[in-house]
Amino acid sequence: MTADRLPADHSAAAAATRRARVSWQDRYPRLVADVLSALGRAEGVVFTTRLDIAVADLIEALATVYGEASDIAALCERGVRQALAAAAERPEELRLLDRRREVDREWFQRQRMLGYVCYTERFCGTLAQLPRHIDYLAELGVTYLHLMPLLQPRPGENDGGYAVIDYRAVDPRLGTMRDLEDVATALRARDMSLCVDVVLNHTAREHQWARGWLAGDAAYADFYTAFPDRDLPDAFDATIPSVFPDRAPGSFTWVEAALDGVGGWVWTTFWPYQWDLNYANPDVLLAMLGEILWLANRGIEIFRMDAVPFLWKRLGTNGMNQPEAHAVMQALNGLVRLAAPATVFKAEAIVSPEDLVPYLGGHERYRPQCELAYHNQLMVMLWSSLATKEAQLARHAVGRMDPIPPGTSWVTYVRCHDDIGWAVSDADAASMGWSGFTHRRFLNDFYSGRYDGSFARGALFQQNAVTGDARISGTTAALCGIEDALERGDAAGLERGVRRLVLLYSVIYAFGGVPLLYMGDELALLNDRTYLADPALAADNRWTHRPWMDWTAAARRIDPATLEGRVFGWLRLLGATRRDVPALRGGADNVMLDVGSSSVLAWRRRHPRSGHFVGLANVSESDSILDLAALSGLGRLEPVLGSDPVDVIDGRLRLPGLGFHWLAEPCGHPGAGEPAEWWWTR
Numbered sequence: 001m002t003a004d005r006l007p008a009d010h011s012a013a014a015a016a017t018r019r020a021r022v023s024w025q026d027r028y029p030r031l032v033a034d035v036l037s038a039l040g041r042a043e044g045v046v047f048t049t050r051l052d053i054a055v056a057d058l059i060e061a062l063a064t065v066y067g068e069a070s071d072i073a074a075l076c077e078r079g080v081r082q083a084l085a086a087a088a089e090r091p092e093e094l095r096l097l098d099r100r101r102e103v104d105r106e107w108f109q110r111q112r113m114l115g116y117v118c119y120t121e122r123f124c125g126t127l128a129q130l131p132r133h134i135d136y137l138a139e140l141g142v143t144y145l146h147l148m149p150l151l152q153p154r155p156g157e158n159d160g161g162y163a164v165i166d167y168r169a170v171d172p173r174l175g176t177m178r179d180l181e182d183v184a185t186a187l188r189a190r191d192m193s194l195c196v197d198v199v200l201n202h203t204a205r206e207h208q209w210a211r212g213w214l215a216g217d218a219a220y221a222d223f224y225t226a227f228p229d230r231d232l233p234d235a236f237d238a239t240i241p242s243v244f245p246d247r248a249p250g251s252f253t254w255v256e257a258a259l260d261g262v263g264g265w266v267w268t269t270f271w272p273y274q275w276d277l278n279y280a281n282p283d284v285l286l287a288m289l290g291e292i293l294w295l296a297n298r299g300i301e302i303f304r305m306d307a308v309p310f311l312w313k314r315l316g317t318n319g320m321n322q323p324e325a326h327a328v329m330q331a332l333n334g335l336v337r338l339a340a341p342a343t344v345f346k347a348e349a350i351v352s353p354e355d356l357v358p359y360l361g362g363h364e365r366y367r368p369q370c371e372l373a374y375h376n377q378l379m380v381m382l383w384s385s386l387a388t389k390e391a392q393l394a395r396h397a398v399g400r401m402d403p404i405p406p407g408t409s410w411v412t413y414v415r416c417h418d419d420i421g422w423a424v425s426d427a428d429a430a431s432m433g434w435s436g437f438t439h440r441r442f443l444n445d446f447y448s449g450r451y452d453g454s455f456a457r458g459a460l461f462q463q464n465a466v467t468g469d470a471r472i473s474g475t476t477a478a479l480c481g482i483e484d485a486l487e488r489g490d491a492a493g494l495e496r497g498v499r500r501l502v503l504l505y506s507v508i509y510a511f512g513g514v515p516l517l518y519m520g521d522e523l524a525l526l527n528d529r530t531y532l533a534d535p536a537l538a539a540d541n542r543w544t545h546r547p548w549m550d551w552t553a554a555a556r557r558i559d560p561a562t563l564e565g566r567v568f569g570w571l572r573l574l575g576a577t578r579r580d581v582p583a584l585r586g587g588a589d590n591v592m593l594d595v596g597s598s599s600v601l602a603w604r605r606r607h608p609r610s611g612h613f614v615g616l617a618n619v620s621e622s623d624s625i626l627d628l629a630a631l632s633g634l635g636r637l638e639p640v641l642g643s644d645p646v647d648v649i650d651g652r653l654r655l656p657g658l659g660f661h662w663l664a665e666p667c668g669h670p671g672a673g674e675p676a677e678w679w680w681t682r
């Protein structure tokens, strides 16, 4: 690879694309014959049709990354042959799933979709225990289960499992690959899809690829990147921000054994034991493709593509969101879908709002890339709104985002296993007359509880002495004021804390796309400090908000007089109600509304199959009066669900502090266009 990975040369890529298209024609007849003989006529024709549809995008994506150096048609053929081998091995039940999903292409956009995110060991101990907790998930309306990293990690410190040594094995503490397949099957029998992380930016330094590379094994040549001296590392570090500035500043780690034992600076964007893969080497792309295809055949339906913005490095940039990083994802997506079209990719791209939509394929033209992506901006804006008690910044920042491609959806969330980084752009802050830096600092002060009058009990994560930046850890309940109120025995504060938590979930459940419920939020679990006793975890305070499931607290969920009963009851109701509101399907965009109150976040949406929907959320602690004229032209809206009774006088709606309403036009049968329940898996 060239050390500085020069800017994508579009004319070279275009020339490589043209050459590859011609060469593809020569390869095609033999390939098709092999497809038909491997899969038989019926499956073979289907595979070839997928290939015909995908190949132009595939060639273009590969040419964007490898245009100058490689024979693109030959590379494409290698990828297709890997997909063919996986298709030939794909279990019958998963092939049926492929069939259904190619008919029902909007499956992941339906309003029935609702995710739950948990660590296997913290939720239920082992994979073998998981099936007995499916009823619990079903109570919440869950149709998608994201089990946090569970592929075999390095021993000791492993960044919560994000340092993998074997993508084809499960962490032995959780069980076996067979157990994982059984979990996938058990979930599928209950209409639920399994989501698993693919850590594709880096492997653990103990991974076989890394060991082979260090040992000079030709099969792994150029799998990683090392520099003999500090020249280029210093040049890259000058513009690439550190992800973990306190204990792992910079993006490089000195490794004695690198470069044939001479020693070198290995690229390590995250922790020193996470070595970045070198996607400039096409063998890396194909190796990772092999792992994903293999996992797809184990029954994983949703791949959470970890840290995708970092896949490509370029001198003079922040090292994120480069065109080649997108093209790598497009190539992987196109190739995986040849063999396993029942699967979708979810991009973990925690980037600024203008950089987000391209991960869903929204480029100058649509390019299939990831079907799902985290709506990081909505999450940040919700927390910002609760702290400032006003919703104008959120309305502005979310409202100005580009629409997403129709065949894709947001994944909306309140909390995840990571810290909250304040992706508030300077331009958006300026539109409110604020300084971006000061506002971000205010949010850190507020959520770490240092700000006078703050209700939050979070902790600062990765304070950067140089830039003054920091991020926030803490559970939803702690950040919403529940922990503080409980400790102070403040009943009114507790009431407000519960309303805040429900308010946040009322927004993400009604924003369209797939909402994710983060384990423990349904029971308002508080910050967990047990991690401090474990030396492999103690230095990373993100474990504060990765609590152990409290099944005793969960047992109280049936008692509405308890905190757990109240919060669980609300989340169950939000989930159940959402199922009957077709406007909440993905595949339609939101329009942010001005309803005459600066403290109310208001949005409308309408799916082509539905009537209008309006969501209202009062982020302040006092009543807001809304002008219903702002909703004229949206049909006969009726209340669907709300935190409080509807209170309208003279065309004005009074929305109590921290209250929400969902309004929708009635529209006949809410299940129109939906397939029947999945009887076929039983």
Ligand code: GLC
Residues within 6 Å of the ligand: 159, 160, 162, 199, 270, 306, 307, 348, 417, 418
């Ligand atoms: C993602 C994960 C985060 C991890 C990082 C490195 O951002 O969400 O937890 O530290 O990738 O793998």
